[in-house]
Amino acid sequence: MKIFRYRDQGNIYLGALVEQGQLYQLKESNVMELVNAARQSGKTAEGYIRSALPQATPISKSIEELHLLTPVDAPEVWAAGVTYQRSREARNYEATEGRLDSTTFYDKVYDAPRPELFMKSTSSRTVGHNDQVCLRSDSTWQVPEAELGLVLDENGVIVGYTVGNDMSCRDIEGENPLYLPQAKIWKRSCSIGPFIRLAETLDDPYSLSIACRIYRDGEKVVDEQANTNQLKRKFNELIHYLKKDNELFAGTVLLTGTCLVPPNQFTLESGDIIEIEIEEIGTLVNVAVYEHELDTKLVN
Structure with a gap:
């Protein structure tokens, strides 16, 4: 599973690319927020995302159409x-x-x-x-x-x-x-x-x-x-x-x-x-x- 960040209409979102090629918008704003939420729930980051996919918003655009950013805003x-x-x-x-x-x-x-x-x-x-x-x-x-x-x-x-x-x-x-x-x-x-x-x-x-x-x-x-x-x-x-x-x-x-x-x-x-x-x-x-x-x- 891969994580990415993208900009859409002035807003920045975190997304997930699953093995079948589908893209989903995640509720977290960055990868470290995602990792911490997963740890608090007692799950791996992958497990946490998979459990959230049924409620996640599918991304209608292809990965090539998205305005991708650095996947992490590394300090x-x-x-x-x-x-x-x-x-x-x-x-x-x-x-x-x-x-x-x-x-x-x-x-x-x-x-x-x-x-x-x-x-x-x-x-x-x-x-x-x-x-x-x-x-x-x-x-x-x-x-x-x-x-x-x-x-x-x-x-x-x-x-x-x-x-x-x-x-x-x-x-x-x-x-x-x-x-x-x-x-x-x-x-x-x-x-x-x-x-x-x-x-x-x-x-x-x-x-x-x-x-x-x-x-x-x-x-x-x-x-x-x-x-x-x-x-x-x-x-x-x-x-x-x-x-x-x-x-x-x-x-x-x-x-x-x-x-x-x-x-x-x-x-x-x-x-x-x-x-x-x-x-x-x-x-x-x-x-x-x-x-x-x-x-x-x-x-x-």
Whole structure:
């Protein structure tokens, strides 16, 4: 079962997509309200929704016709780095100007007990499905990073999974590791959605295929695939360090790192359409533009 948020006639609603494809409007306003109501009733979120479906309002529009929003209004989005071997290789390439035989601090992070965790985004910087992500004006080497996102409650419990796009500037990060915040955080540099797959309905999150496709002028220029079974660190390990001496807010999203990196010679251009698909969760689509072009180039 998948949860989504959408806007209709100026109002924001929470919806459920069931296995048969039917859409229902839920009475709760957000996913954490839904999870808390389910817990108070002694049910899982899935069980709570199924018990409410007979009284729920069916949505007459198709999912493609709805104005989808981020599935959770995440107060914070955090991200993990160098959690896949492919990410380790890419970071080393950036840091050594292509000398892949060199050992860097990224090798140490990959093997260290403590994972790399960093603040990626806030609610106001995060966009959703079919929305525009921004290219940074002072970077010449920019890529999307396809990532599985964990939706957490205030105690670090995983309530669901979503698709994430961690926009990154490879040149800025490679120039100096202290530039990481600038390489990762700017206006519309993060996208999540379009759905949250409820945690109890996903059998094995460590065995999901992930694909990243990029289209330019109607032509597919990037087509990369991987699987979450390549993830080195477990979710509870990442959450453990995120919680340590830290305050979590209900609805926080933790992106678990990327195993898909476009070819080293590739950089995003304005108008590129990015598709990130994670098996059993959904496909997140965004168009990349510069800030001054916002709303002038739309996803078809």
